[in-house]
Amino acid sequence: MSCKPYLDLISARLDGALTPEQAEQLNAHIQGCPTCRAIAKDLECMHSALSGCQVPAPAQLSEHVMTQIRAEKRSRRRFVRQLTGLAACLVLCVTAWYVGLPDLTADPQRLSDPWRAAPVSLTGAPRATVSPCEKWRLSSFDAPAAPSAHLLDSVDSLSAFLTRFPDTDLSAVSAAYGEDFFLSNRLLAVVMQEPSSSITHTLFELTADRVTVLRHVPEAGDSDMAPWLLIAPTQLDGPERILAVEFIDS
Amino acid sequence: MxxxxxxxxxxxxxxxxxxxxxxxxxxxxxxxxxxxxxxxxxxxxxxxxxxxxxxxxxxxxxxxxxxxxxxxxxxxxxxxxxxxxxxxxQDISAPLAADSEDEDRLPEVPDDRFRPDTQLEQQELRRAVDEGLRQLSLEHRQVLVMREVNGLSYQEIADILDLEAGTVKSRIARARLSLRKILLKSGNFSS
Known part of the structure; x- marks a missing residue:
């Protein structure tokens, strides 16, 4: 009789994995087979030698692992803090850049004209919307009372206003705003004396008694004063007249 | 918890x-x-x-x-x-496994501590078995340690190794027979 099928059973018996029938078959075979009897005896010896040899884990095992895990957690927290700080700086920089930046995308022509600025949204009540404004440098001989603000509601009032600056070519302004424009809009014009370059201006707020001009002054730039004209379309439902011009620096 | x-x-x-x-x-x-x-x-x-x-x-x-x-x-x-x-x-001429198929290349490990005429005490037997374990193939060593040393069931071993429980059972049987063969060769068991 072949012993091969019984070798698996001898092993399985050590693991308590035999059915009663298998155990009976194996016992019957072993009684008549000295080879399998010897194998069963040796495997039992090995089994008892191995099953009793578990050792405790060294005490420093968990200690070392936890030390490394905590160090890693500290390092990750430090990294997250640094990342958060960096993100906050980035947000501040982007915000500062955005607030100080003229809306050049509103009119592609403005890209080539450093003297033009653009508005930020208007707040305050009563208020009116002001479209992106244009900035014109006036001749030094054309400086009326500055700063002053004017609401123009017709072609006539615009031409009358422009005649106050005889030494400056403002024909582009009179050409840009015709009768159709004034059917549903008015023009806001602000005259001011400001340094001759580098500074950007934005019409920031238009309320019942004042117009606020946001002024961005770079760290370096000319300080020579020059007269300027800011012109921006606004809606008909805005204030009737403007009493004051106020500047705020960004 | x-x-x-x-x-x-x-x-x-x-x-x-x-x-x-x-x-x-x-x-x-x-x-x-x-x-x-x-x-x-x-x-x-x-x-x-x-x-x-x-x-x-x-x-x-x-x-x-x-x-x-x-x-x-x-x-x-x-x-x-x-x-x-x-x-x-390691040097290719000294492979780890003594129960691999290429038995011609197996190193003979003479060990005077375990001569056949020596009466093995339990401690000596453990040392011999430990030594024998290291000569087993990785597959056999792995299942024997899991089963014999750590007492895992066939099913637990099967889950760990992604095998069928039946495969584990027969692999353990082969591992035990391989270990016995090593111990016979080293003189710790007599044939």
Whole structure:
């Protein structure tokens, strides 16, 4: 009789994995087979030698692992803090850049004209919307009372206003705003004396008694004063007249 | 607290929960790495790596098996990788496994401590078996350590190694017979 099928059973018996029938078959075979009897005896010896040899884990095992895990957690927290700080700086920089930046995308022509600025949204009540404004440098001989603000509601009032600056070519302004424009809009014009370059201006707020001009002054730039004209379309439902011009620096 | 609860906390970054999981499993993991490598220093390094990898990889543990099974699989893979690397570094003329198919290349390991005429005490037998374990192929060593040293069931071993329980059962039988053969060769068992 072949012993091969019984070798698996001898092993399985050590693991308590035999059915009663298998155990009976194996016992019957072993009684008549000295080879399998010897194998069963040796495997039992090995089994008892191995099953009793578990050792405790060294005490420093968990200690070392936890030390490394905590160090890693500290390092990750430090990294997250640094990342958060960096993100906050980035947000501040982007915000500062955005607030100080003229809306050049509103009119592609403005890209080539450093003297033009653009508005930020208007707040305050009563208020009116002001479209992106244009900035014109006036001749030094054309400086009326500055700063002053004017609401123009017709072609006539615009031409009358422009005649106050005889030494400056403002024909582009009179050409840009015709009768159709004034059917549903008015023009806001602000005259001011400001340094001759580098500074950007934005019409920031238009309320019942004042117009606020946001002024961005770079760290370096000319300080020579020059007269300027800011012109921006606004809606008909805005204030009737403007009493004051106020500047705020960004 | 159950293993599942501890795992949930550990996944949220609770290192105390992970420490408890480690305490619950460190003995079996260390005994696996120790019996697989036969060297306490390597065993310590591999056990540490296993727990650190488990901590880092907790987010990948889906809970399809018990955490201890998953941990055991990590340890087992780490041991196999380590021993294969070690084997590549060794002289090709001295392979680790004495029960591989290419028996012509097997080293003879004469060991006077275990001469046939010596009466083996239990302690001596353990040393002989330990020595024999190191000469087994990695596959056989792995299942024998899991079954004999750590007392895992066929099904637990099958889960760890992604095998059928029947395959585990017959592999264990072959491993035992291979170990006996080694002990016979070294004179610790008489034929």
């Amino acid at each position: 159950t293993e599942q609860e501890l795992v949930l906390l550990a996944k949220q970054g609770d290192d105390q929960a992970f420490a408890q999981l480690m305490r619950d499993n460190e003995k079996r993991i260390y005994n696996l790495t120790l019996r697989m490598t036969g060297n306490p220093e390597d065993a310590m390094d591999l056990a540490q790596d296993t727990f650190l990898n488990a901590w880092k990889g907790l987010k990948f543990f889906k809970g399809d098996s018990a955490f201890s099974t998953w941990l055991y699989r990590l340890a087992s893979n780490a041991c196999i990788d380590f021993l294969r690397r070690q084997k590549r570094r």
